[in-house]
Amino acid sequence: MSHLADVDPELARIIECERLRQVNGLELIASENLVSRAVLEAMGSIMTNKYAEGYPGKRYYGGCEFHDEAENLARDRVKQLFGAEHANVQPHSGTQANMAVYFSVMECGVDRMMSMSLTQGGHLSHGSPVSFSGKMYEVHQYGVDLATETLDYGVIAEQAKKVKPKVIVCGASAYPREIDFKAFQEIADEVDAYCMADIAHIAGLCAAGIHPNPTGVVDFVTSTTHKTLRGPRGGFILCGADRAQSIDKAIFPGMQGGPLMHTIAAKAVCFKEALEPSYKTYARQVVKNAQAMAAVLDEAGLRLVSGGTDNHLILIDLSNRGITGLEAENALGKAGITVNKNTIPNENRSPFVTSGLRIGTPAVTSRGMKEEEMRVVGAWITRVLADITNEKVIREVGLEVLAMASQYPLHPA
Ligand SMILES: *Cc1c(COP(=O)(O)O)cnc(C)c1O
Numbered sequence: 001m002s003h004l005a006d007v008d009p010e011l012a013r014i015i016e017c018e019r020l021r022q023v024n025g026l027e028l029i030a031s032e033n034l035v036s037r038a039v040l041e042a043m044g045s046i047m048t049n050k051y052a053e054g055y056p057g058k059r060y061y062g063g064c065e066f067h068d069e070a071e072n073l074a075r076d077r078v079k080q081l082f083g084a085e086h087a088n089v090q091p092h093s094g095t096q097a098n099m100a101v102y103f104s105v106m107e108c109g110v111d112r113m114m115s116m117s118l119t120q121g122g123h124l125s126h127g128s129p130v131s132f133s134g135k136m137y138e139v140h141q142y143g144v145d146l147a148t149e150t151l152d153y154g155v156i157a158e159q160a161k162k163v164k165p166k167v168i169v170c171g172a173s174a175y176p177r178e179i180d181f182k183a184f185q186e187i188a189d190e191v192d193a194y195c196m197a198d199i200a201h202i203a204g205l206c207a208a209g210i211h212p213n214p215t216g217v218v219d220f221v222t223s224t225t226h227k228t229l230r231g232p233r234g235g236f237i238l239c240g241a242d243r244a245q246s247i248d249k250a251i252f253p254g255m256q257g258g259p260l261m262h263t264i265a266a267k268a269v270c271f272k273e274a275l276e277p278s279y280k281t282y283a284r285q286v287v288k289n290a291q292a293m294a295a296v297l298d299e300a301g302l303r304l305v306s307g308g309t310d311n312h313l314i315l316i317d318l319s320n321r322g323i324t325g326l327e328a329e330n331a332l333g334k335a336g337i338t339v340n341k342n343t344i345p346n347e348n349r350s351p352f353v354t355s356g357l358r359i360g361t362p363a364v365t366s367r368g369m370k371e372e373e374m375r376v377v378g379a380w381i382t383r384v385l386a387d388i389t390n391e392k393v394i395r396e397v398g399l400e401v402l403a404m405a406s407q408y409p410l411h412p413a
Contacts, residue, residue: 024405025336026377030313030360031173031201033230034367034410035270042269043232048262055090055248070265077271081207082215084238089267090251090259091235094200094224095125098169099132100237100250101196101220106166108136114160114193115169117141119343119351123173123198140165144175144345149306151175153183160191170218171198174342174358176309181214188219196220200235202311204228204362207274208283211311219243228286228312228362231270232263282365286312289361292371296378302385305344305356313360317344323388325354331388332381336401339381367408376404 005012027034035043047070053060056068056075074089091097106113113133116122120143124131127139140163145152160168168191170184181197188195197214203223205211215221221238225231237247252259273279287310294314298304305315318328325341332339343349344356359381361374369377380397387393 023410024402025338026401026405027363028337028339028359028361028377030340030358030362031227032360033227033362035226035230035232035266036273037411038273039230039232039266039269043262043266045262045265047265048260050261051258052261053252053258055252067261070261070268071259074264074268074271077268077275078236078238081271081274082213082221082238084215084221085241086239086244086247088237088244088247088251089234089264090256091222091237092256092260092263093233094123094198094222094235095131096251096255097222097224097235097237098123098125098196098198099255100247101194101222102133102137102167103254104243104246104250105194106137111166112138112140112163113167113169114140114142114156114163114165116172116175117143119347120144120345121172121175122169123171123200126169126198144306146346149345150177151179153180153187156184157187157190160187160193164191165193167194167196169196169198171196171200171202171222173201174313174315176304176311176313176315177306178211178310181212181217185218194219196222198222200224201227201313204230204274204279204283205287205311208280210280210283210287220247225267225270228283229270229274230282230362230366231274232266234260234263234267236267285370286361286365288371289365289369289374290314290359293359293361293374293378293381296375297382300379300382302382312362313358315342315344316357316359317355318357318385319344319355321385323385324349325356326352327388328357328385331384331394335380335384335394335397336405337377337381337384337397364408366412367410368412369408373404373408 051061052064052067056072075087078087115126118128127133142156168188185195195218197218200223202211206213226233290309290312294308303317329341339359341354342356342358343354
């Protein structure tokens, strides 16, 4: 990055500080990952120089022949990865992917949708009142069964019969268990609704066959590319050929102008990497690592929401520990362990404080860490949480975190 250092030393310094933060700490935020050098190169390339409004073969600007090739590569690869008939790889984010599906089938101010509530694991873009989705549509939300802390499909089906929504959204940001997409589509079919599966968090697990893949099962699949899938920040939509045109129109010209072609190039690289056999091994390890850490936390007496995990994330309920999610996040952060506070089912604190902590293994698994390391990290987390004001413990754990991190580069060979 020598050019950046010459032109803008101020920003170069900030990026170097962030690089050191990533190198020296342990990233356990469930929605984050570490991309490959190849993805970084595509993203930082001259592909950013071009306007390419429209789609391959139908652009509103000249000189798009190579951009057509790049976008076609990305589309073909993601279709192959998930087994989809149609793919749109232009959404700038997961939220915009969801917006496009809503715009393609729902009328603003008229239609109803059903989705999982934010406090129980859903996402802002699934109809939260502070999101466009909650302002534009009448939203009815479902949660988990408070005893099992898992989805109760019978209850959701009953609610759908009463609500008669136009769209039923499934998929979550903080749900540690498998989601039955087929059950959701059946519920939707019964009430003549569309079913949209938002796999932003678990896309990598679905691609690798470790979590059931909703593609071809539900009407629409939306996702981000930057979580378990380990690509650049962005989104995509998968659907049947019959809905291709309305989805494409909803993205452009519906809500976006020019696509981020450097990001689409990097998505193509990400999808190629995810098609490799080594990616399956990675995704399997992500889940093994989450389960190994969950076992250590559970043995130490921490209460895990739903009792454990089937995927890449763990949700800890701290309410019986006398500490908040915010306090836990801050104490672990001081020790170099980055996690995020999160609401839990039956939450009684604000989203800025919360009673829970969300932990995920995609990023540390990308650095090559395995079960043994997860058991050690789990023990450190337990130690810090046992006495969050103990600065000596935080310092000691911090040094151990640094020593472990130094053995796992961000880009393992
Ligand atoms: C992260 C996430 C998104 C949105 O992603 P952005 O790219 O941040 O807009 C959408 N849905 C779910 C379930 C998510 O977890």
